[in-house]
Amino acid sequence: MKILLITIGFYCLAVTGMAQEFQLKFPATPGRRIKLENLGGHVRVMGYAGTEIMIRFFPGGNRKIQTTTTPVNTVYALGTDNTGVGLFMEKDTGEISFKNVLPLSMAGDYLLKIPEKLLLSVVSDCHHLKKLNIVDMQGDLDIRICHAVTIENAEGAIVLTTIAGKVDVRMRLLQKGKPVSIISETGNITLTIPPDVAADLRMGSAAGTVHCDFPVLPGNNKKTLQGDNQISGRIGSGGAVIHLQSLSGRIFLQKSKP
Amino acid sequence: MNCEETMAAIIDAREKGEAVLSTEADLHLAGCAACQKEAAELRHLLAEMDNTVFKPAPAALGKGFYDMLSAEMLSADNPVKISRRYAYLSAAACIIFLAGIGFATLLINRNTNKVAAERVTVNNGGEKENLLLTHIQDPSSAMRIQAVNEVESLSQPDPKLVTVLIQVLNKDSNSNVRMAAVYALSKFADDTRVRNGLIGALEKETEPVIQVLLINLLADKKEERVTHALQTIIQNPATRRQVQEIAGNKLRAL
Secondary structure, three states, X not given: OHHHHHHHHHHHHHHOOOXXXXXXEOOOOOOOEEEEEOOOEEEEEEEEOOOEEEEEEEXXXXXXXXXXXXXXXXXXXXXXXXXXXXXXXXXXXOEEXXXXXOXXXXXXXXXXXXXXXXXXXXXXXXXXXXXXXXXXXXXXXXXXXXXXXXXXXXXXXXXXXXXXXXXXXXXXXXXXXXXXXXEEOOOXXXXXXXXXXXXXXXXXXXXXXXXXXXXXXXXOOOOOXXXXXXXXXXXXXXXXXXXXXXXXXXXXXXXXXX | OOHHHHHHHHHHHHHHOOOOOOHHHHHHXXXXXXXXXXXXXHHHHHHXXXXXOOOOOXXXXXXXXXXHHHHHHHXXXXXXXXXXXXXXXXXXXXXXXXXXXXXXXXXXXXXXXXXXXHHHHHHHHHHHHHHHHXXXXXXXXXXXXXXXXXXOOOOOOOHHHHHHHHHHHHHOOOHHHHHHHHHHHHOOOOOHHHHHHHHHHHHHOOOHXXXXXXXXXXXXXXXXXHHHHHHHHHHOOOOOHHHHHHHHHHHHXX
16 A cells, blocks of 8 residues: 555656656566666666666655756766766666766655566665665566665565665565575565465574464474574475575564465 | 400410410510519419319218208108197297396396486586586576575585685675575584684674574584684674674573
């Protein structure tokens, strides 16, 4: 519901003419990656079955980025805005990257629509990205951020590290060979997976508790890592890799509802 | 006249008992050195043949041959009657012989399959090791985690592989990959080299979650050499408070 409201909010802003847009064709061929670096504010990434990358920028504090009619890029202290949405773009055949160049005083929110099969990499320090929301991505996700993250309907591998904030990941599909590895230092981790999965499991929290909907069977490996709140085993016959670790957060591994 | 015709003339003259060749052959021989050489060789050969002595075959040999021929002709007219008992014995022998061939084939196939299965197992082990060594440099952290995770399924990994895992634990920039390396190495933590690698990694590691995993692993193994690393962690003001508490508890328990 919250996500729906946020999305509606984004679109309302876009309709009122506040949003600035960038669009580029970048089809998702195997191994192709999009990298987002230090995008500010709230970032929502939506996968879709298309070939173009569409970026909408919603300026914070109603301050629109000054763009020129001539093909001259705006230069900031962090770099050159060659997209018109406060980002510096670099592109080669295998990867396209967008790096924030706006000062913190001009930071806004971003809505991206990208081909669902692209590999997505999101990196941010603690000053920029405040909240990340990823929906309907089939490609692998590689995320290193500082705050909360929500991922819905993911199908690929997830490698995620964050420091604080809640991590809420809902997998539409869990595949062997596509590991799910999540580290959150202080935030709770909730991983929701289909009820019929078979997975090899490692999860634990040094100071938090671990909760699991699934019966965890002993793993094949007898000499497993032990310790406080460290759980090692398998769900069903095992297969897909799940690693969940937190320092002080709670961990929830739950079944998705049909 | 050419050389061939001259040679033929020499052979004809010998068969007719003539000592002299025809005029044409003589003329050709007189003017052809090659033909003279060939004629000399031919005459030498013919002289050797003339000197050959043919010995007559013994009379018994001829008699034996004709006796054998008569016996064969007689048996063709009166075929041998095979008794029923002899036929059954022959059939049984054939069945036993064929069954023996089948059994031997089965055994050979079974051994071949066993050898092939062992070869596949060995190859799979090799493939896994190759997979890790290849994918460990992959830019995708998911691929690196998957490769590291494959090592856990190996009962006796190659020492080179263990070295690579320790390097991953010490050097990989992604903390999720390093965490997967701790999980994988925990299986082989009784190995001295692995134990040393884990202690070295704890001294360098700054990611709190992985620090805790390493502390728990080494403390559970009653590894006393970890004392120095634990003291460093406790005294480091940059270390997370929870990690310091866990390190202190484990240090007291050692």
